[in-house]
Amino acid sequence: MTVTQEAPVLTDAIAVEGVARSFGSVRAVDSASLTVRHGHVTALIGPNGCGKTTLMLMLSGLLRPDSGEIRIAGHDPRTDSAAVRAAIGWMPDQLGSWDNLTCLQTLTLMGEAYRIPRATARERGLSLLRRVHLEEFAERPARVLSRGQKQRLSLARALVHDPAVLLLDEPANGLDPRSRVELRDLVREFAAEGRAVLVSSHVLAELDEMVDDAVFMSKGRTLGDDAAAMVADARLKYRIDALDPEALQAALTSGQVDFEPTATGAVTRIDGEANAAQALAWLVGQGVQVHRFGPVGSALEQTYMAMNEERR
Numbered sequence: 001m002t003v004t005q006e007a008p009v010l011t012d013a014i015a016v017e018g019v020a021r022s023f024g025s026v027r028a029v030d031s032a033s034l035t036v037r038h039g040h041v042t043a044l045i046g047p048n049g050c051g052k053t054t055l056m057l058m059l060s061g062l063l064r065p066d067s068g069e070i071r072i073a074g075h076d077p078r079t080d081s082a083a084v085r086a087a088i089g090w091m092p093d094q095l096g097s098w099d100n101l102t103c104l105q106t107l108t109l110m111g112e113a114y115r116i117p118r119a120t121a122r123e124r125g126l127s128l129l130r131r132v133h134l135e136e137f138a139e140r141p142a143r144v145l146s147r148g149q150k151q152r153l154s155l156a157r158a159l160v161h162d163p164a165v166l167l168l169d170e171p172a173n174g175l176d177p178r179s180r181v182e183l184r185d186l187v188r189e190f191a192a193e194g195r196a197v198l199v200s201s202h203v204l205a206e207l208d209e210m211v212d213d214a215v216f217m218s219k220g221r222t223l224g225d226d227a228a229a230m231v232a233d234a235r236l237k238y239r240i241d242a243l244d245p246e247a248l249q250a251a252l253t254s255g256q257v258d259f260e261p262t263a264t265g266a267v268t269r270i271d272g273e274a275n276a277a278q279a280l281a282w283l284v285g286q287g288v289q290v291h292r293f294g295p296v297g298s299a300l301e302q303t304y305m306a307m308n309e310e311r312r
């Protein structure tokens with residue numbers, strides 16, 4: 001008997017290496033590589049048509065890759081689809097709901113499809129409805145739900161079998177601002193429970209406060225570590241505005257701080273909130289009349305723009 005020595009990477013919730021998939025002559029995913037860690041929220045960012053949904057369908061085991069390797073919690077979807085299905089919760093970008101079923105029936109049936117006993121599935125359905133603030137709709141048909149409420153039901157459906165890995169395809173699409181904030185908080189809670197979350201979007205600002213890591217995708221290809229380093233750097237950028245911009249710039253120069261001058265002050269790099277507080281106190285102590293001090297804004301958006309510039 002031969003024993004094959006393979007080293008499974010069990011530490012990553014999702015591990016993808018060189019995955020490709022075509023539809024006829026359309027190379028929907030050309031080469032995708034990424035990892036998602038447990039307890040982390042990772043953004044999958046790219047313009048419409050770049051291959052996000054196709055990649056997620058392959059991760060969930062619903063679509064076969066032409067080539068490349070996928071591991072979900074250590075399992076290969078090609079050889080161990082049952083384990084992958086058990087590990088993954090999938091929220092599709094298109095809202096399919098069974099309009100005549102009540103919200104609770106929907107979740108109970110879904111649970112039973114995962115072979116959870118009916119009573120347990122019902123209990124779990126109720127607790128999930130509370131969690132996504134739909135408890136008052138438990139006994140009402142899904143057709144009365146608004147778009148945002150349907151999204152939340154869809155999210156609850158993805159969680160019915162308590163999956164370790166969540167794939168959310170454009171979950172914020174069509175949500176009003178309040179629902180987006182609620183979605184963000186829920187997604188952070190899922191990660192805090194130790195789940196791995198991969199969330200796709202082509203709207204960058206909505207992801208900024210939700211995600212720990214970002215994977216950029218363009219024309220079927222993931223862009224790798226350069227983009228991640230650019231996001232990390234963009235997150236350090238602080239904008240400082242003062243009543244007298246020249247006085248601010250002079251103070252920064254005297255303090256040997258690197259900065260880019262702007263018309264209203266300066267942009268500099270500050271690592272962490274404690275350092276930011278210290279820097280602000282120091283500037284004020286120098287007599288600079290600071291009237292605005294904070295992160296430059298969407299790190300993901302800045303990175304995305306910078307990458308597009310590079311391509312030109």
Ligand SMILES: Nc1ncnc2c1ncn2[C@@H]1O[C@H](COP(=O)(O)OP(=O)(O)O)[C@@H](O)[C@H]1O
Nearest residue numbers: 023026027028047048049050051052053054055
């Ligand atoms: N079932 C399919 N048949 C043919 N082409 C497809 C199919 N699914 C996706 N595509 C094409 O593959 C590309 C990537 O699509 P998709 O994965 O949906 O991108 P995204 O989710 O990033 O918008 C697009 O050009 C799309 O038209």
Ligand SMILES: [Mg+2]
Nearest residue numbers: 052053054093
């Ligand atoms: Mg899509």
